[in-house]
Amino acid sequence: MTLFSRIINREIPAHIVAEDEYCIAFLDILPLAKGHTLVVPKKEVDYIFDADDALLEKMMVFSKKVAKAIQDVIPCKRIGMAVIGLEVPHAHIHLIPLQSITDINFSRPKLNLTDEEMERISNDIRSQI
Secondary structure (H helix, E strand, O other): OOHHHHHHOOOOOOOEEEEOOOEEEEEOOOOOOOOOEEEEEOOOOOOHHHOOHHHHHHHHHHHHHHHHHHHHHOOOOEEEEEOOOOOOOOOOEEEEEEOOHHHHOOOOOOOOOOHHHHHHHHHHHHOOO
């Protein structure tokens, strides 16, 4: 069972911003920017391009809804999207508020936000969905 499945099953706490039958979105614990959110399918699939077409479509539509909510809350020019897929063997999409292209550079230092700040951000995003 992956770390993300444990979050989905509520075995590990997370700052959840949205959820439906197929996907869940929660704040990244080591964000590149405030509001950096992960969209994860509830079905364990290691590699995003191994997901069946219906699930991939659901992930993208769900990501769009979450991205719009993030942009309503976090001042940014755009929401960037990245699929890396190496750090956790469970497909996921990174949604990252951007001011410039360098904001999506994963080799940059990560933010260290307090639990209270993460909770406030997740509540603010959730209120827009």
